[in-house]
Amino acid sequence: MRMVVDLNRCQGYAQCVPLAPEVLHLHGEEALMYDPNPDDSLRQHVLRAAASCPVQAIVVDRLDEIGKSS
Amino acid sequence: MRAELIADVVAEFKAYGRIVIVGASLAGLRAAETLRDEGFTGPLTIIGDEKQEPYDRPPLSKQVLKGLARADHTLLPRMRKVDADWRLGVAATGLDRRVKQVRLADGEQVPFDRLLIATGTRSRPWFNPQEAALEGVFTLRTADDAGRLRAALAAGPGRVLIVGAGFIGSEMASVCRELGLAVTVAERAEGPLVGALGGVIGDIAAEMQRDHGVDLRTGVSVEALEGDAQGHVRRARLSDGTTLDVDVVVASLGSIRNTEWLEGAGLASGRWGVACDAGCRVFDINGVVTDSIFVAGDIARAPHVLYDYQFLVQEHWDNADVGGRVAAHNMVSLEPQRRPHLPLPAFWSGQFGVNIKGVGVGPFADEIVITQGSVTDRRFAAAYGRNGRIVAAVTFNHGKWLEYYGALIERSAPFPPPPPGYDHPDGMQPMPARFPTPGAPTGWPDVVLTGHDPTERGAEYEYRTKKR
Ligand SMILES: Cc1cc2nc3c(=O)[nH]c(=O)nc-3n(C[C@H](O)[C@H](O)[C@H](O)COP(=O)(O)OP(=O)(O)OC[C@H]3O[C@@H](n4cnc5c(N)ncnc54)[C@H](O)[C@@H]3O)c2cc1C
Ligand code: SF4
Numbered sequence: 421m422r423m424v425v426d427l428n429r430c431q432g433y434a435q436c437v438p439l440a441p442e443v444l445h446l447h448g449e450e451a452l453m454y455d456p457n458p459d460d461s462l463r464q465h466v467l468r469a470a471a472s473c474p475v476q477a478i479v480v481d482r483l484d485e486i487g488k489s490s
Numbered sequence: 491m492r493a494e495l496i497a498d499v500v501a502e503f504k505a506y507g508r509i510v511i512v513g514a515s516l517a518g519l520r521a522a523e524t525l526r527d528e529g530f531t532g533p534l535t536i537i538g539d540e541k542q543e544p545y546d547r548p549p550l551s552k553q554v555l556k557g558l559a560r561a562d563h564t565l566l567p568r569m570r571k572v573d574a575d576w577r578l579g580v581a582a583t584g585l586d587r588r589v590k591q592v593r594l595a596d597g598e599q600v601p602f603d604r605l606l607i608a609t610g611t612r613s614r615p616w617f618n619p620q621e622a623a624l625e626g627v628f629t630l631r632t633a634d635d636a637g638r639l640r641a642a643l644a645a646g647p648g649r650v651l652i653v654g655a656g657f658i659g660s661e662m663a664s665v666c667r668e669l670g671l672a673v674t675v676a677e678r679a680e681g682p683l684v685g686a687l688g689g690v691i692g693d694i695a696a697e698m699q700r701d702h703g704v705d706l707r708t709g710v711s712v713e714a715l716e717g718d719a720q721g722h723v724r725r726a727r728l729s730d731g732t733t734l735d736v737d738v739v740v741a742s743l744g745s746i747r748n749t750e751w752l753e754g755a756g757l758a759s760g761r762w763g764v765a766c767d768a769g770c771r772v773f774d775i776n777g778v779v780t781d782s783i784f785v786a787g788d789i790a791r792a793p794h795v796l797y798d799y800q801f802l803v804q805e806h807w808d809n810a811d812v813g814g815r816v817a818a819h820n821m822v823s824l825e826p827q828r829r830p831h832l833p834l835p836a837f838w839s840g841q842f843g844v845n846i847k848g849v850g851v852g853p854f855a856d857e858i859v860i861t862q863g864s865v866t867d868r869r870f871a872a873a874y875g876r877n878g879r880i881v882a883a884v885t886f887n888h889g890k891w892l893e894y895y896g897a898l899i900e901r902s903a904p905f906p907p908p909p910p911g912y913d914h915p916d917g918m919q920p921m922p923a924r925f926p927t928p929g930a931p932t933g934w935p936d937v938v939l940t941g942h943d944p945t946e947r948g949a950e951y952e953y954r955t956k957k958r
Binding site: 422423424426427428430431432433447448449450451453454455456457479480481482483 | 842
């Protein structure tokens, strides 16, 4: 799956991290690092992390709804 | 003409018009998605000279170089189907406005009713082509670049030389140290990041680099690269007479705007990009606004109300993400519904474990004041001022306060601003921000005010390679 974190919006409070620790972690005090291409099996974790973000900085693809094509 | 007539034209355009987007990256993709979101059902063609579908660049200098993500694993998330005719791997080579066609490298002509220019920038190559061709010499802009550079770093080179200490150069130096590699950073200016943030912050950034074991050389330029018999780079000669043994050299010298394909089209395009109004509509060479050609992202240059209406270029993610959406909206909207794209410039950069974030246009300022936190702890906020008003702010590991400063900048509030929070440093005296004087040998920041002239006759830029 594909994701980006809009790091302009991200406040670095890390609420999201425990919900998808395989994908998100803090680098230093407040710089969020993420895997831009997590395994599909982690989709539920990532979606929960995205939902937990108070500023909606986590953008997850909708490929499962729209299919692979363009 | 009756109002409904125009409305009919727009409705018909939304149903049957032909839209072409040139540049298949962040701005182009978000524009395409917005066009469909807003009910555009006509044929949509997306032309991109890279083979990959749109991908995200910021992770390239961070996660990818560090080895946390593969170079081909940063494809942008898709928000919806765009039902486009994707022409990937083929460049646009010309624009004929008379017949409204984009010419492609393979000779094809693609007709359009409305066009979005989103061709962004590319990295400025090493100035000497023979030296640039040496194995081990890199630039970083594309996923392919990142893949090659990652492989070179993973091979454990003896010493890495990074030429240019802007944001990307500094991020790369940080990754090299995290990988345990010896790294030298050579910068012509007095410190890292000074083009974007000035000398006061540059001093702090320099300390950060040295504390992390970077061999930082400021006030010098790299004059020549030398290869071995196999054509692999091995030595660099610096302007201060010293030489360095190096196995990898990364030229991080800023960018060049991809406007060449527009030559002869009669648009206000040039080395600073393509001039447009606040609604992303492109100006022609006489400063007359076009109604069928729009521009967004790194290549767009628009007057900004907060900065004396000077044309502003912004090579930032945010500007491409939002700019693409606004341009698309305006392409399919009636005049009263059109929106401006006047974002406060905003950026982030992760380096040496510190999260650096900023808003506004630093180089517009002449003064700076540390308003919160502690510089020695590298956890602070600073505000920039000009003529008694706040025009920019930067935070080091203090990002949560940035919004506060952004709101002040949007109101042109007085400088120095009243600091929020409780962690006020002693003194808080404004001091000169120490931005390089125009023409000084320094890298260009990625947000630049480029004057008032849409055709840029007033904007001067000479890249200085060697002599100071
Ligand atoms: C390594 C790196 C790290 C970055 N980190 C950050 C960061 O931390 N924070 C931040 O805010 N920003 C960052 N940026 C900047 C951000 O990535 C850009 O602002 C953004 O990519 C701009 O998007 P764009 O769509 O305008 O242009 P681009 O991404 O440059 O895309 C333009 C596309 O058009 C194509 N093209 C060019 N000419 C033609 C032609 N004639 N025909 C067809 N196609 C053409 C190009 O090949 C390219 O694919 C970084 C950039 C890089 C390279
Ligand atoms: S929850 Fe949102 S704002 Fe907080 S760290 Fe995660 S992405 Fe950033």
